[in-house]
Amino acid sequence: MRPVRFNINAKTANIADAIGAPPPGFAGEGFFSTKMSDVVGLARKNSLWPLPFATSCCGIEFMATMASHYDLSRFGAERVGFSPRQCDLLMVMGTISKKMGPVLRQVYLQMAEPRWVIAVGACASSGGIFDTYSVLQGIDQVIPVDVYVPGCPPRPEAIIDGFMRIQDLVGQESIRRRNGEQYKALLNSYGIE
Numbered sequence: 001m002r003p004v005r006f007n008i009n010a011k012t013a014n015i016a017d018a019i020g021a022p023p024p025g026f027a028g029e030g031f032f033s034t035k036m037s038d039v040v041g042l043a044r045k046n047s048l049w050p051l052p053f054a055t056s057c058c059g060i061e062f063m064a065t066m067a068s069h070y071d072l073s074r075f076g077a078e079r080v081g082f083s084p085r086q087c088d089l090l091m092v093m094g095t096i097s098k099k100m101g102p103v104l105r106q107v108y109l110q111m112a113e114p115r116w117v118i119a120v121g122a123c124a125s126s127g128g129i130f131d132t133y134s135v136l137q138g139i140d141q142v143i144p145v146d147v148y149v150p151g152c153p154p155r156p157e158a159i160i161d162g163f164m165r166i167q168d169l170v171g172q173e174s175i176r177r178r179n180g181e182q183y184k185a186l187l188n189s190y191g192i193e
Protein backbone atom coordinates (compact mmCIF):
# COMPACT_ATOMS: atom_id res chain seq x y z
CA MET A 1 0.00 0.00 0.00
CA ARG A 2 1.25 3.49 -0.79
CA PRO A 3 2.26 5.22 2.46
CA VAL A 4 0.24 8.29 3.28
CA ARG A 5 2.05 11.10 5.05
CA PHE A 6 -0.02 13.58 6.91
CA ASN A 7 1.28 17.01 7.69
CA ILE A 8 2.26 16.82 11.34
CA ASN A 9 4.31 20.02 11.26
CA ALA A 10 1.67 22.66 10.88
CA LYS A 11 2.95 25.97 9.50
CA THR A 12 1.49 29.35 10.19
CA ALA A 13 -0.39 30.59 7.14
CA ASN A 14 1.21 33.55 5.44
CA ILE A 15 -0.94 35.48 2.97
CA ALA A 16 2.17 36.59 1.05
CA ASP A 17 3.09 32.92 0.45
CA ALA A 18 -0.43 32.19 -0.70
CA ILE A 19 -0.82 34.91 -3.30
CA GLY A 20 2.84 35.41 -4.16
CA ALA A 21 5.05 38.43 -3.81
CA PRO A 22 3.51 41.82 -4.59
CA PRO A 23 4.33 43.19 -8.04
CA PRO A 24 7.19 45.67 -8.32
CA GLY A 25 6.11 49.27 -7.85
CA PHE A 26 6.41 52.36 -5.70
CA ALA A 27 5.18 52.35 -2.12
CA GLY A 28 4.67 55.25 0.22
CA GLU A 29 2.61 56.09 3.21
CA GLY A 30 -0.90 54.98 2.37
CA PHE A 31 -0.32 54.23 -1.31
CA PHE A 32 1.20 51.70 -3.64
CA SER A 33 1.43 52.19 -7.37
CA THR A 34 2.30 49.61 -9.98
CA LYS A 35 1.47 48.59 -13.55
CA MET A 36 -2.12 47.83 -14.50
CA SER A 37 -0.94 44.65 -16.17
CA ASP A 38 0.64 43.40 -12.93
CA VAL A 39 -2.51 44.05 -10.91
CA VAL A 40 -4.66 42.24 -13.46
CA GLY A 41 -2.16 39.38 -13.54
CA LEU A 42 -2.21 39.09 -9.74
CA ALA A 43 -6.00 38.95 -9.70
CA ARG A 44 -6.23 36.51 -12.57
CA LYS A 45 -3.65 34.07 -11.27
CA ASN A 46 -5.35 33.79 -7.88
CA SER A 47 -8.86 33.32 -9.24
CA LEU A 48 -8.55 30.77 -12.05
CA TRP A 49 -11.70 28.83 -12.87
CA PRO A 50 -10.73 25.34 -14.09
CA LEU A 51 -12.77 23.36 -16.58
CA PRO A 52 -11.85 19.69 -16.07
CA PHE A 53 -12.03 17.77 -19.34
CA ALA A 54 -11.43 14.32 -17.87
CA THR A 55 -11.82 11.21 -19.96
CA SER A 56 -9.97 8.54 -17.99
CA CYS A 57 -7.61 7.67 -15.14
CA CYS A 58 -5.85 11.04 -14.84
CA GLY A 59 -9.25 12.48 -13.97
CA ILE A 60 -9.21 10.42 -10.78
CA GLU A 61 -5.94 12.07 -9.78
CA PHE A 62 -7.61 15.42 -10.40
CA MET A 63 -10.42 14.41 -8.04
CA ALA A 64 -7.78 13.76 -5.39
CA THR A 65 -6.22 17.13 -6.18
CA MET A 66 -9.53 18.85 -5.54
CA ALA A 67 -10.29 16.89 -2.37
CA SER A 68 -9.43 18.02 1.14
CA HIS A 69 -5.95 16.50 1.43
CA TYR A 70 -4.45 18.41 -1.51
CA ASP A 71 -7.18 21.04 -1.87
CA LEU A 72 -6.69 23.12 -5.01
CA SER A 73 -8.92 25.74 -3.35
CA ARG A 74 -5.81 26.99 -1.58
CA PHE A 75 -4.77 28.46 -4.94
CA GLY A 76 -8.05 30.26 -5.51
CA ALA A 77 -9.28 27.64 -7.95
CA GLU A 78 -12.07 25.95 -6.05
CA ARG A 79 -14.71 27.10 -8.49
CA VAL A 80 -14.58 24.21 -10.94
CA GLY A 81 -16.97 24.87 -13.78
CA PHE A 82 -18.42 22.72 -16.51
CA SER A 83 -19.46 25.56 -18.74
CA PRO A 84 -16.71 26.64 -21.14
CA ARG A 85 -18.11 30.17 -21.24
CA GLN A 86 -17.39 30.71 -17.55
CA CYS A 87 -13.98 29.08 -17.23
CA ASP A 88 -10.54 30.28 -18.14
CA LEU A 89 -8.37 27.21 -17.51
CA LEU A 90 -8.95 24.07 -19.57
CA MET A 91 -7.44 21.05 -17.82
CA VAL A 92 -7.34 18.08 -20.18
CA MET A 93 -6.90 14.82 -18.31
CA GLY A 94 -6.98 11.45 -19.97
CA THR A 95 -6.78 9.69 -23.28
CA ILE A 96 -8.22 11.78 -26.10
CA SER A 97 -9.33 9.75 -29.07
CA LYS A 98 -9.26 11.25 -32.56
CA LYS A 99 -13.06 11.26 -32.53
CA MET A 100 -12.95 13.32 -29.34
CA GLY A 101 -10.50 15.83 -30.84
CA PRO A 102 -13.16 18.05 -32.51
CA VAL A 103 -15.22 18.05 -29.29
CA LEU A 104 -12.21 19.20 -27.27
CA ARG A 105 -11.51 21.86 -29.85
CA GLN A 106 -15.10 23.08 -29.70
CA VAL A 107 -14.93 23.36 -25.91
CA TYR A 108 -11.73 25.39 -26.28
CA LEU A 109 -13.33 27.67 -28.86
CA GLN A 110 -16.31 28.29 -26.58
CA MET A 111 -14.05 29.59 -23.82
CA ALA A 112 -13.63 33.34 -23.70
CA GLU A 113 -10.21 34.99 -23.81
CA PRO A 114 -8.00 34.98 -21.89
CA ARG A 115 -7.85 31.20 -21.62
CA TRP A 116 -5.10 28.77 -20.72
CA VAL A 117 -4.66 25.04 -21.23
CA ILE A 118 -2.90 22.34 -19.19
CA ALA A 119 -2.28 18.88 -20.65
CA VAL A 120 -2.32 16.63 -17.60
CA GLY A 121 -0.57 13.29 -17.95
CA ALA A 122 1.14 11.39 -20.71
CA CYS A 123 -2.03 10.69 -22.70
CA ALA A 124 -3.11 14.31 -23.04
CA SER A 125 0.47 15.43 -23.64
CA SER A 126 1.58 12.85 -26.18
CA GLY A 127 -0.90 9.99 -26.50
CA GLY A 128 0.93 8.13 -23.73
CA ILE A 129 1.13 4.39 -24.08
CA PHE A 130 -1.64 4.42 -26.68
CA ASP A 131 0.38 4.71 -29.86
CA THR A 132 -2.58 3.51 -31.90
CA TYR A 133 -4.61 4.56 -34.91
CA SER A 134 -7.48 5.86 -32.80
CA VAL A 135 -5.74 8.03 -30.21
CA LEU A 136 -4.69 11.63 -30.65
CA GLN A 137 -0.94 11.81 -30.09
CA GLY A 138 -1.13 14.91 -27.93
CA ILE A 139 -3.85 17.52 -27.63
CA ASP A 140 -1.50 20.15 -29.03
CA GLN A 141 -2.43 18.73 -32.42
CA VAL A 142 -5.81 20.43 -32.11
CA ILE A 143 -5.43 23.25 -29.53
CA PRO A 144 -2.50 25.26 -28.15
CA VAL A 145 -1.18 24.06 -24.79
CA ASP A 146 0.50 26.23 -22.14
CA VAL A 147 1.78 23.64 -19.65
CA TYR A 148 2.38 19.88 -19.90
CA VAL A 149 2.30 17.74 -16.75
CA PRO A 150 4.25 14.49 -17.21
CA GLY A 151 3.39 11.17 -15.60
CA CYS A 152 1.09 8.20 -16.02
CA PRO A 153 -0.72 9.15 -13.95
CA PRO A 154 0.81 12.30 -12.46
CA ARG A 155 0.38 12.46 -8.71
CA PRO A 156 -1.69 15.35 -7.31
CA GLU A 157 1.58 17.08 -6.36
CA ALA A 158 2.54 17.10 -10.05
CA ILE A 159 -0.86 18.48 -11.06
CA ILE A 160 -0.50 21.21 -8.44
CA ASP A 161 2.99 21.96 -9.75
CA GLY A 162 1.58 22.29 -13.28
CA PHE A 163 -1.14 24.54 -11.93
CA MET A 164 1.46 26.75 -10.25
CA ARG A 165 3.40 26.98 -13.52
CA ILE A 166 0.17 28.22 -15.11
CA GLN A 167 -0.20 30.75 -12.30
CA ASP A 168 3.32 32.02 -13.09
CA LEU A 169 2.38 32.42 -16.76
CA VAL A 170 -0.91 34.12 -15.94
CA GLY A 171 0.66 36.49 -13.43
CA GLN A 172 3.36 37.59 -15.87
CA GLU A 173 1.19 37.84 -18.96
CA SER A 174 0.74 41.30 -20.42
CA ILE A 175 -2.87 42.38 -20.84
CA ARG A 176 -1.93 43.26 -24.43
CA ARG A 177 -0.72 39.77 -25.33
CA ARG A 178 -4.06 38.45 -26.58
CA ASN A 179 -4.30 41.26 -29.15
CA GLY A 180 -0.72 40.80 -30.31
CA GLU A 181 0.40 39.51 -33.69
CA GLN A 182 2.32 36.63 -32.13
CA TYR A 183 -0.76 35.28 -30.35
CA LYS A 184 -2.89 35.69 -33.47
CA ALA A 185 -0.26 33.79 -35.46
CA LEU A 186 -0.35 31.00 -32.86
CA LEU A 187 -4.14 30.68 -33.18
CA ASN A 188 -3.94 30.90 -36.96
CA SER A 189 -1.50 27.99 -36.97
CA TYR A 190 -4.41 25.97 -35.47
CA GLY A 191 -6.86 27.30 -38.02
CA ILE A 192 -8.52 29.55 -35.41
CA GLU A 193 -9.40 33.09 -36.48
Ligand code: SF4
Residues within 6 Å of the ligand: 056, 057, 058, 059, 093, 094, 095, 121, 122, 123, 124, 128, 129, 151, 152, 153, 154
Ligand atom coordinates in the same frame (compact mmCIF):
# COMPACT_ATOMS: atom_id res chain seq x y z
S1 SF4 B 1 -1.56 9.16 -18.69
FE1 SF4 B 1 -1.79 7.13 -17.75
S2 SF4 B 1 -3.09 7.50 -15.99
FE2 SF4 B 1 -3.33 9.28 -17.33
S3 SF4 B 1 -5.10 8.83 -18.63
FE3 SF4 B 1 -3.27 8.10 -19.69
S4 SF4 B 1 -3.09 5.93 -19.15
FE4 SF4 B 1 -4.45 6.91 -17.65
